[in-house]
Amino acid sequence: MNVPSHPTQIRRMRDSRLKQLVPAGPVLAANLTEVHKNCGQRSCACYHGGPLHVAHHLSFTAKGRTRNVYVPQDLLEEVRTWVTEYQRIKTLIQEITQLNVALIRGHVANKKRRKGRP
Secondary structure, eight states: OOOOSSHHHHHHHHHHHHHHTSOSSOOOOSEEEEEEEOOOOTTSGGGGTSOOEEEEEEEEEETTEEEEEEEOGGGHHHHHHHHHHHHHHHHHHHHHHHHHHHHHHTHHHHHHHHHTOO
16 A cells, blocks of 8 residues: 555545445454365265365464364355455555554654744
8 A cells, every 4th residue: 555645645545444444244353265175975976086075164263272163055155255344344454554653653744844844
């Protein structure tokens, strides 16, 4: 993200991102991964070297440990939107943080500029 140098532009960018921060739906702080595995049944093609079964798992941290949860096929699209919404909000928070840091760093220079000093 390109951060402008003028504090008014920085505040304007920050305020627009703050308005976008409202979640559009449920939010899920996790990673959705696709897993390929065999089922273990001797009659299945995957057991004999054929195509593997596809499953989806959520990976998240709870009490300092990584946890994995199986996601049923009928909930997959809904869970995917929850994770996508979390990632969108996380990106916005990172951009807001960068803009606030730019405001803090430029505060002294802006104060001198307002007083008429070079």
